Structures are given as C-alpha cells and as structure tokens.
Amino acid sequence: MVGAGPVGLWLAAELRLGGVRVTVLEQRATPSPHSRALTLHPRTLEVLACRGVVEPFLAEGLRLPDGHFASLDNRLDFAVLDTPYPFTLAIPQARTEELLAEHAHAAGADIRRGHRVTALTEYASGVRVSVTGPQGPYETEAAYVVGCDGTRSTVRDAAGIGFPGSDATVWGWLGDVVLAxxxxxxxxxVATPRGGLMCVPLPGGVHRFVGHTPQDVRQDWPGELTFEELRAKVVRITGEDFGMRDPRWLSRYGNAARQAETYRRGRVLLAGDAAHMHFPAGGVGLNVGVQDAANLGWKLAATVRGDAPEGLLDTYHRERHPVGAELLRTTRAQTALMTAYSGDGAALRSLLSDTIAAVPEFSRRLAEGLSGLGVAYPADGDAHPLTGRRAPNLRLASGAELFGLLRAGRHVLLDLAGGAQADGPSDVIVHEGPPTEVPAGWAGVASVLIRPDGHVARVRTREAA
Structure with a gap:
C-alpha cells in the first residue's frame, strides 16, 4: 500500500480484517496538520459503522442536517434519506486520519512513515517496490501494490496508467484563520456577483474560509495565496473581514478533472485521489475514496488468500470507475454553477435552487448522490432490482442489525423466510429471521446475500423459493 491518507489507512484495515499482511509506505515523515477535507457523508458513516468504528467520529464531529449542491441557497435535506446517519458530519481530515490510523494499527497494519516509493517492477507473482527510507534506499516485494498516493500518484505513473482529463480553469482558495x-x-x-464563499468553524478557535471570485476564473496559476489577498477577497464578497488574523494555513486548488484510464493494471491498483481528481464541490472526495477502499478491500483480500472466484478483482474497476466518472460529472456541473457570476448565471442558480425546494424527488436524488447512498453497482439484466444496491441497516426480529453482522468483514446471508442455502462464498454468516420493518423495494424477498462492503450480491424471492 502506498499512501497513509484516509483511503490507504481504511484499505489497510480492511485487508487486515481479511487476513492479509499489509505494509503501508508513506513519504511524509509525520501526518499533515492541515485538513483539506472536512466532511463525512452518510454512506461513509455507514461504512465505518459496518466495522464498529463510527462512534468516535460521531462523538467529535458536528452534525449538519443537510448538504449543499453548488452552494445553492436551498440545501438538500438529508432527513428524508433511509440511513441511521441522516446528516453531514463536519470533522477535520487531520482528525479523521488520526482515528483511521488508530484503527489500522489496532488491526495490525505496518505503517511506515518517511518511506518514499520511487519505482515499481512487476513480475509473474508479485511486484518489486523500490523505496527510499530514513536509512536510505531499499527494495521490498508485495503480491499487489495499491496506489492511494494522491493526484500526483507515483504508483499510477510507474504502472503507466493514463490520467486523462481537463486542466484547471478556475482556482478556489482556502484560509484557516482566527476571527475576532x-x-x-x-x-x-454567500453567493454574489462578486464571488462565493463558505465559512465554517474548526477546532481550536479557528475558522475556515473557502471561496472563489470572478478573478479566479483563469487558466494560469495565480501564485501562492497570501493573507492580504484572502482578506481582500472576503471583504469583497461579504463587506467585512470578521477581524481575521493569525493565518494557520493558506492554499489554492483548481478544478482540473482527471480520471485514471483503469483502476487496475496487472498487480497494481489505484484508489482515491490517485484514481480521480476534481474540484472539491460538495466535500465528496475523501468519501468516494474511502468507498473505493471498501469495495476493493474484501476483493483483494480474497484474491491474495487464493479463494476469490475468477475475475473478482476485475470487478473493482468495473464497479468503481463509473462512480468516479459520475463524481467528475457532478463536481464539474457544480463548479459551473458556483462560478456563474453573470445575470444569466444567477437566474440559473435561482431556478435550480427553487426546484430543490419545490420538487422533493429532485432534491432527494441530488441528496442520494451527494451522500453516496445512491450508488448501485451493475448487475445482470435478469437480476433482482436490489442487486448491486447498498443494503440499509435492516433491524431483525432477533434484535440483530445488519451493520453489526457485517463487522466481521464477511458475507452475510439473511434468511428472512427460512430455507436459504449458503451456496455462495465460503465465509458466509447466516442469520435467520424476518426484519422488523420491510424497507421499500424489499417486499417479497425471502433471502439476500450481502457482500462485506454492504452491497447486495444476490436476492431470492418468495416466489422462487
């Protein structure tokens, strides 16, 4: 594993849960104190709950009952979503990484900081990895290598995987400052013809400003953001500077949109920002990366153990590449809306914002996309409509809940009507008994096989029983 950000740490823990030895190589000697991401969305919280580690995040994060699409005035109501976590959880990425590192260490992952990967050489049964560590250069070998090393991925480049897309035409900015x-x-x-921004509180008495102005619509690099420039931008948009002082972190980011041509080439795979690059609209990037890792972890573990069915590892690209493509589509659309500074653009923003408020189904669809709950993986044409969809946290008459049953990282066969046969994977937990409530779309289901990542693998109906 290359990269000890949230994606690499979660994947490392998933592989350890699957019984696979894991080494994580991270070029930074110490974790970054800065937090580019601040948001955990409902599906990511469900992923954490399915491994029994969500509570520390809930205890520290700020719960927001909604999310935003392109910073439109009317926000997306998460209360309508069928999830135990109908909210956005605001928590700094630095703290998220600390909690995930604790989880990965407890699972037995070997995390090595200050170790920079310089080259890969793949051979028939593994990959030779060239590394420069604190004691100098060395080589190590692995059955597979996963690049979780960001948009400038060394792993992706070494594997010769293309990263096509578009260059930046808009530059956003952020500043973590103290406000008097x-x-x-x-x-x-705030969205005005002079620009748009958001301001959110962070731990330690710090506030973050993120935003953009018409002057930031340009293809050339504007240079490093200064505190004076940040103050001027905030005053231009809001009319005041809120007594800002003591800048802790200033940064810019562009809207370059790129996606890896393939998420797997031989024994090299990609996840997170190494696989997809985009403008951080809606705060979904970290979430999609962790969900990449949730999809990949159990498949790669089964492959390394030697008990995966033929082609299982290839389904990682087939399932997650379309999710990444949709991520780029929606973030590009939001970027266009957020930077629609003209009168026509303002009319478009107003129209879509009013539609969110007036058409619940439109709002719900956007919320399901933003939250990650709407992801459905492709299934055969004659498969039950639930196949490939994420399973809700079914509560069973026995008192058990699905998310609790998934903590072992194994398939779960829910025998809701009796007589189900565990004829699929060998590592299946079978649980008998009906649900206390039948979710929408689940009427007539006699049994359902749930994958370790919480998505439906197979459905048997009462008619077919």
Missing part, C-alpha cells in the same frame, strides 16, 4: 468577530451562524454560505 466570527459570524453568528455556525456555517455561512
């Missing part, structure tokens, strides 16, 4: 006169509301979102 912070806004009264916890989260402030």
């Amino acid at each position: 006169a912070p806004p009264a509301r916890p989260v402030v979102s």
Whole structure:
C-alpha cells in the first residue's frame, strides 16, 4: 500500500480484517496538520459503522442536517434519506486520519512513515517496490501494490496508467484563520456577483474560509495565496473581514478533472485521489475514496488468500470507475454553477435552487448522490432490482442489525423466510429471521446475500423459493 491518507489507512484495515499482511509506505515523515477535507457523508458513516468504528467520529464531529449542491441557497435535506446517519458530519481530515490510523494499527497494519516509493517492477507473482527510507534506499516485494498516493500518484505513473482529463480553469482558495468577530451562524454560505464563499468553524478557535471570485476564473496559476489577498477577497464578497488574523494555513486548488484510464493494471491498483481528481464541490472526495477502499478491500483480500472466484478483482474497476466518472460529472456541473457570476448565471442558480425546494424527488436524488447512498453497482439484466444496491441497516426480529453482522468483514446471508442455502462464498454468516420493518423495494424477498462492503450480491424471492 502506498499512501497513509484516509483511503490507504481504511484499505489497510480492511485487508487486515481479511487476513492479509499489509505494509503501508508513506513519504511524509509525520501526518499533515492541515485538513483539506472536512466532511463525512452518510454512506461513509455507514461504512465505518459496518466495522464498529463510527462512534468516535460521531462523538467529535458536528452534525449538519443537510448538504449543499453548488452552494445553492436551498440545501438538500438529508432527513428524508433511509440511513441511521441522516446528516453531514463536519470533522477535520487531520482528525479523521488520526482515528483511521488508530484503527489500522489496532488491526495490525505496518505503517511506515518517511518511506518514499520511487519505482515499481512487476513480475509473474508479485511486484518489486523500490523505496527510499530514513536509512536510505531499499527494495521490498508485495503480491499487489495499491496506489492511494494522491493526484500526483507515483504508483499510477510507474504502472503507466493514463490520467486523462481537463486542466484547471478556475482556482478556489482556502484560509484557516482566527476571527475576532466570527459570524453568528455556525456555517455561512454567500453567493454574489462578486464571488462565493463558505465559512465554517474548526477546532481550536479557528475558522475556515473557502471561496472563489470572478478573478479566479483563469487558466494560469495565480501564485501562492497570501493573507492580504484572502482578506481582500472576503471583504469583497461579504463587506467585512470578521477581524481575521493569525493565518494557520493558506492554499489554492483548481478544478482540473482527471480520471485514471483503469483502476487496475496487472498487480497494481489505484484508489482515491490517485484514481480521480476534481474540484472539491460538495466535500465528496475523501468519501468516494474511502468507498473505493471498501469495495476493493474484501476483493483483494480474497484474491491474495487464493479463494476469490475468477475475475473478482476485475470487478473493482468495473464497479468503481463509473462512480468516479459520475463524481467528475457532478463536481464539474457544480463548479459551473458556483462560478456563474453573470445575470444569466444567477437566474440559473435561482431556478435550480427553487426546484430543490419545490420538487422533493429532485432534491432527494441530488441528496442520494451527494451522500453516496445512491450508488448501485451493475448487475445482470435478469437480476433482482436490489442487486448491486447498498443494503440499509435492516433491524431483525432477533434484535440483530445488519451493520453489526457485517463487522466481521464477511458475507452475510439473511434468511428472512427460512430455507436459504449458503451456496455462495465460503465465509458466509447466516442469520435467520424476518426484519422488523420491510424497507421499500424489499417486499417479497425471502433471502439476500450481502457482500462485506454492504452491497447486495444476490436476492431470492418468495416466489422462487
């Protein structure tokens, strides 16, 4: 594993849960104190709950009952979503990484910081990895290598995997600062012809501004963001500077949109930002990466153990590449809306914002996409409509809940009507008994096989029983 960010740490823990030895190589000697991402969405919280580690995140994060699409005035109501976590959880990425590192260490992952991967050489039964560590260069070998090493992925380049897409035409900016006169509301979102910004509180008495202005619509690099420039941008958009002082972190980011041509080439795989690069609209990037790892972990573990069915590892690309493509599509659309500074653009934003408020199904669809709950993997044409979809946290008459049953990282066969046969994977947990409530679309289901990542693998109906 290359990269000890959230994606690499979660994947390492998943592989250890699957009984596979894992070494994580991270070029940074110490974790970054800065937090580019601040948001965990409902599906990511479900993924954490399926391994029994969500509570520390819930205890520390700020729960927001909604999300936003392109910073439109009317927000997406998450209360309508069928999940135990109908909210956005605001928590700094630095703290998320700390909690995930604790989880990976407890699972037995070997995390080596200050070890930079310089080259890969694949051979018939493994990959030779060239590394420069604190004691100098060395080589190590692995059955597979996964690049979780960001948009400038060394692993992706070494494997010769293309990263096509578009260059930046918009530059966003962020600044973590102390405010002498912070806004009264916890989260402030402003969109004007002069630009748009959001302001959110962070731990330690710090506030973050993120935003963009018409002057940021340009293809050339604007240079490093200065505190004076940040203050001027905030004043231009809001009319005040909130008494900002003591900048902790200043940064820019572009809207370059790129996706790896393939998520797997031989014994090399990609996940997270190494596989997809985009503008951070909606705060979904970290979430999609962790969900990449959830999809890949059990498949790669089964492959390394030697008990995976033929072609299982190839389904990682087949299932997650379309999710990454949709990620780029929606973030590009949001970027266009957020930077629609003209009068026509303002009319478009107003129309879509009103539609969110007036058409519940439209709002719900956007919320399901943003939250990750709407992801459905492709299934055979004659498969039950639930196949490939994420399973909700079914509560069973026995008192058990599906997310609890998934903590072992194995397939779960829910025998809801009796007589089900565990004729699929060998590592199946069988649980008998009906659900206390039948979710929408589940009427007539006699048994359902749930994958370790919480998606439906197979459905047997009462008519077919």
